[in-house]
Amino acid sequence: xxxxxxxxxxxxxxxxxxxxxxxxxxxxxxxxxxxxxxxxxxxxxxxxxxxxxxxxxxxxxxxxxxxxxxxxxxxxxxxxxxxxxxxxxxxxxxxxxxxxxxxxxxxxxxxxxxxxxxxxxxxxxxxxxxxxxxxxxxxxxxxxxxxxxxxxxxxxxxxxxxxxxxxxxxxxxxxxxxxxxxxxxxxxxxxxxxxxxxxxxxxxxxxxxxxxxxxxxxxxxxxxxxxxxxxxxxxxxxxxxxxxxxxxxxxxxxxxxxxxxxxxxxxxxxxxxxxxxxxxxx
Numbered sequence: 001x002x003x004x005x006x007x008x009x010x011x012x013x014x015x016x017x018x019x020x021x022x023x024x025x026x027x028x029x030x031x032x033x034x035x036x037x038x039x040x041x042x043x044x045x046x047x048x049x050x051x052x053x054x055x056x057x058x059x060x061x062x063x064x065x066x067x068x069x070x071x072x073x074x075x076x077x078x079x080x081x082x083x084x085x086x087x088x089x090x091x092x093x094x095x096x097x098x099x100x101x102x103x104x105x106x107x108x109x110x111x112x113x114x115x116x117x118x119x120x121x122x123x124x125x126x127x128x129x130x131x132x133x134x135x136x137x138x139x140x141x142x143x144x145x146x147x148x149x150x151x152x153x154x155x156x157x158x159x160x161x162x163x164x165x166x167x168x169x170x171x172x173x174x175x176x177x178x179x180x181x182x183x184x185x186x187x188x189x190x191x192x193x194x195x196x197x198x199x200x201x202x203x204x205x206x207x208x209x210x211x212x213x214x215x216x217x218x219x220x221x222x223x224x225x226x227x228x229x230x231x232x233x234x235x236x237x238x239x240x241x242x243x244x245x246x247x248x249x250x251x252x253x254x255x256x257x258x259x260x261x262x263x264x265x266x267x268x269x270x271x272x273x274x275x276x277x278x279x280x281x282x
Contacts, residue, residue: 006065006168007165009064010161011061011165012057012061013058013061013062014158016054016055016057016059017054017158019057020050021151021155021158022050023050024147026043027040029043052083055079055083058075058079059076061075062079071125071129072129074122075119075125078119080115081112082112082115082119084115085108085110085111085112086108087108088108089109091104092104092105092107093105116145116150118143119142120140120150120153121143123153124140127139127160130164131245132239134156134160135164137156138153138156138157138160139153140153141156142154193215194212194214194215197211197212197213197244199262199279200265201279201280201281202225202251202263202265202281202282203281204254204257205253206252206254207250207251208225208249208250208251208277209248209279210246210277210279212245212247212275214241214242214245216242217239217240217241218239218240218273219240220235220237220238220239220268221233222268223235223266223268224265225251226263226276228251228254228263230251230254232249232250232252234249234251235247235248235250236248247267259281259282261280264278
């Protein structure tokens with residue numbers, strides 16, 4: 001089945017996003033419902049704690065997903081920039097009693113917004129890895145440096161991460177970390193409803209594009225160019241949704257291909273099944 005660690009990583013991401021959602025709501029309520037300085041200050045301290053918890057959860061979630069071949073390295077970097085932005089902003093707030101404090105405060109806000117933009121791009125990439133367009137849309141919204149738009153993106157990401165976790169739990173797959181170049185291919189099992197749609201193409205740079213139908217969600221392990229001894233894990237997306245999926249596979253430099261000739265790309269799924277796709281060299 002899908003590794004419990006992979007599902008746990010997605011759940012940590014979701015938890016981290018929830019903390020980020022709570023922070024502006026908490027600050028807004030504190031400012032609107034209380035006319036003293038005590039409650040807003042207390043809400044600010046709680047918000048700092050929530051931001052830190054969100055940082056930890058999102059960073060660890062992205063780091064763990066890296067081991068499952070997901071494009072999440074940018075997310076790890078983004079969380080570091082976010083934390084730096086918060087720290088610089090705090091320093092600026094403390095130094096507002098002197099002239100340079102305002103400059104530091106603005107610098108911290110800029111760093112924080114840069115971190116949020118990168119975080120949005122990271123969620124966009126994550127959506128592409130799981131072939132989830134809604135999660136990618138959430139990432140786009142989070143990358144727009146407008147508070148309300150980012151807030152909507154966070155809500156959308158929170159909801160869609162929940163759907164993704166439920167999907168992975170509902171459709172179990174065999175456990176195991178992706179191996180880039182298995183010494184021995186797994187035993188081929190019947191495709192059981194998987195099939196290619198139309199004819200794919202392969203270009204001179206070694207990039208193959210195929211459309212396949214999947215009867216249920218499943219991860220892709222690796223692909224091989226039959227009779228050429230080439231295997232690769234450079235595949236986008238690495239997660240097939242139910243229905244038609246357009247897959248891009250990069251084999252790197254491929255020689256001895258003839259124009260107009262068809263070749264077979266064998267796509268290995270993590271549950272041991274394979275999909276043979278026909279591609280024509282262009």
